[in-house]
Amino acid sequence: MTTFRWYLVGLALLLGAYVAVEYYRPKPLDWRPTLQNNDKIPYGTYVLFQELPDLLGASRNQVQPIRVPIYSQIEGVDEDKARSENLAGRDDATENAPVADSAQTASTDWATDSVQTGSEATSSRLPTEDGAEADDDADYAAGLEAGDFTPATYLFVAPSFELSRLDCRSLLRHVARGNDVLVAANEFNYFFADTLGFAVRPIFPPLRTNPNGSRSLLQDSVQLRLRNPGLARQAGASFRLPAQALTARLLARPNLPAKATSLATDEQGRTVLLRVPHGRGHVYVCSVPLAFSNYFVLQPRTGNFAFAALSYLPTGRPVWWDEYQKQGRRGEQSLLRVLMDHDALRYATYLTLLAAVLFVVFEARRRQRVIPVLKPLPNTTLLFTRTVAGLYRQDRNHQLIAEKKIGLFLEHLRTRYHEPSLDLGEADTRERLAQKTGIPRADIDALSRRLNFVLTARQVSDAELLALNKAINTFRQAAA
Numbered sequence: 001m002t003t004f005r006w007y008l009v010g011l012a013l014l015l016g017a018y019v020a021v022e023y024y025r026p027k028p029l030d031w032r033p034t035l036q037n038n039d040k041i042p043y044g045t046y047v048l049f050q051e052l053p054d055l056l057g058a059s060r061n062q063v064q065p066i067r068v069p070i071y072s073q074i075e076g077v078d079e080d081k082a083r084s085e086n087l088a089g090r091d092d093a094t095e096n097a098p099v100a101d102s103a104q105t106a107s108t109d110w111a112t113d114s115v116q117t118g119s120e121a122t123s124s125r126l127p128t129e130d131g132a133e134a135d136d137d138a139d140y141a142a143g144l145e146a147g148d149f150t151p152a153t154y155l156f157v158a159p160s161f162e163l164s165r166l167d168c169r170s171l172l173r174h175v176a177r178g179n180d181v182l183v184a185a186n187e188f189n190y191f192f193a194d195t196l197g198f199a200v201r202p203i204f205p206p207l208r209t210n211p212n213g214s215r216s217l218l219q220d221s222v223q224l225r226l227r228n229p230g231l232a233r234q235a236g237a238s239f240r241l242p243a244q245a246l247t248a249r250l251l252a253r254p255n256l257p258a259k260a261t262s263l264a265t266d267e268q269g270r271t272v273l274l275r276v277p278h279g280r281g282h283v284y285v286c287s288v289p290l291a292f293s294n295y296f297v298l299q300p301r302t303g304n305f306a307f308a309a310l311s312y313l314p315t316g317r318p319v320w321w322d323e324y325q326k327q328g329r330r331g332e333q334s335l336l337r338v339l340m341d342h343d344a345l346r347y348a349t350y351l352t353l354l355a356a357v358l359f360v361v362f363e364a365r366r367r368q369r370v371i372p373v374l375k376p377l378p379n380t381t382l383l384f385t386r387t388v389a390g391l392y393r394q395d396r397n398h399q400l401i402a403e404k405k406i407g408l409f410l411e412h413l414r415t416r417y418h419e420p421s422l423d424l425g426e427a428d429t430r431e432r433l434a435q436k437t438g439i440p441r442a443d444i445d446a447l448s449r450r451l452n453f454v455l456t457a458r459q460v461s462d463a464e465l466l467a468l469n470k471a472i473n474t475f476r477q478a479a480a
Contacts, residue, residue: 035157035289036326037065042295045157048306049321051297055307056153057315065323067330070167073320074149074174149174152318154181157292158325161185161192168192176279180313184286186247196276196283197256203270205243222246223267224288226308235304235311238267241291248287250274263312264305273309284312398460402468406451409472416479424448437479447471 030041037049052063066073154174161183163171168191175181188200205222224239224246226232249270252260257277263284264273274285286309296302329337339345392401414422417436423429430448434441454460454468 033159033290033293034326035159035293037321037323040294043290043293045292045294047294047297048157048292052155052310052319052321055310056313056317056319058317058319062318064318064320066320067324067327069324070154070163070322071170074170149177150318151177151179152320153179153313154320154322156181156183156185156322156325157289158185158322159289160187161325162189163192165191168195172196172278172283175281175283178280179317180282180284182284182286182309182313184289184292184309186287186289188285194253194255196278196285197253197260198274198276198285199251199253200248200287201251202248203246224264224272224291224305225267226264226305227262231308231311235308236301239291239302239305241288241296241302241305245290245296246272246288250285250287263309275312282312284309398462398465399457402454402460402465405468405472406455409451409476412476424451437475439475439478443475443478447475 031043032041033043034041035043035045037045040046049063049065052058053060056063071077152174154171168189171181171192172195193199220243221240222243222245224241225237226235246266249266249272250262251271259277261275262271262273263275264286265271272287276283276285288305290296291302291309292306297306336349339349389401392398410422413419413433417433419429419433422433424433424444425448430444431441433439434444437444450468450471454464457464460468
């Protein structure tokens with residue numbers, strides 16, 4: 001093998017070794033707080049989701065991951081369709097309703113619903129908008145009276161809890177029917193929080209300035225405590241988490257129900273787990289969603305906090321684990337999901353693609369690619385000959401031209417008359433050439449003398465060159 005091939009083999013081996021090392025080396029941990037039930041990274045919720053059947057006394061089939069909006073899951077109706085029908089009905093009602101005075105309109109900013117549970121009445125304020133509180137209250141009350149609902153526990157563990165107005169009313173109606181909901185998030189929808197009567201405030205951990213000018217956390221951890229003494233004896237009185245895990249605290253608003261209970265606080269007494277009664281059910285709000293992640297659930301010192309929070313939920317019921325807040329609808333990863341979800345946009349997309357195909361087909365037939373005209377290469381042999389001849393004539397010495405002309409003439413005689421060794425100085429050669437060409441011997445002798453004269457002359461003049469050229473042309477014309 002050559003040296004170059006050895007170099008190629010070495011480069012190939014180095015490349016293969018690099019690919020193998022990159023493929024088999026340990027992958028770095030992903031510390032993103034996704035809180036998704038299929039993520040086994042530290043801040044995923046795979047472990048908790050797998051343990052839910054044992055924790056809540058439900059079968060594996062009763063624990064379902066939900067990938068649709070809250071309204072669609074609870075009511076069994078697509079949210080977009082319900083919203084469009086609701087808006088259409090509201091527009092019709094607005095057109096037919098009499099115009100109310102400003103004082104009456106201003107007094108309908110809040111609607112109050114009362115749900116009786118035995119001898120206990122629980123009141124909740126549901127904010128409304130667009131002056132449609134009457135329709136919303138009627139819809140809310142009708143949903144409470146409906147008896148064909150599915151009892152289930154709804155769990156939300158996400159970095160932020162966002163929901164629409166329809167979702168919020170449907171979720172609260174689901175709770176009022178006697179179901180429980182647990183929401184663990186760092187940020188909460190204002191409509192949802194204001195309706196239940198709590199607020200969320202961010203927590204900024206104290207910082208200290210180091211001697212080198214940099215800043216670091218004054219405390220690297222926080223301590224969470226359970227308020228229930230009996231549960232604290234079983235699960236542990238306190239749980240220590242990193243300071244970054246606690247980013248928000250819960251505050252009470254004036255409309256918070258009197259029976260709302262703070263179930264867990266931090267070491268400064270700030271509420272992080274709150275139970276709010278609503279109708280015949282409860283809403284559990286937690287501002288430490290990372291406590292439900294794989295990393296803290298698997299730690300013996302912190303895992304019981306998530307289990308203690310789930311211990312308040314009823315057992316033996318179906319469990320809905322929401323993934324819509326984190327992953328969206330199933331199949332929504334497609335870039336064309338918005339176009340495919342709506343009939344009008346989908347038909348417009350197909351029509352555009354069909355028009356583009358037709359345009360390409362017919363436009364390509366009308367406008368073909370221009371075929372360039374290639375000019376043939378010019379024959380420059382004559383031009384080259386003239387150029388070379390001009391170079392020879394500049395010296396006024398035609399000896400070289402005469403020698404080349406004689407050489408070409410002798411080569412013509414050898415190939416034309418099959419004379420391998422042609423020497424015109426020999427009498428036998430001239431005789432044989434006279435017989436083959438049919439030219440008299442005297443003319444051939446005269447041509448031979450002229451050729452010898454030109455070859456032996458020191459200088460050839462113009463007249464002698466012309467005479468040589470004339471003699472050779474006469475011979476070639478007279479030769480048979």
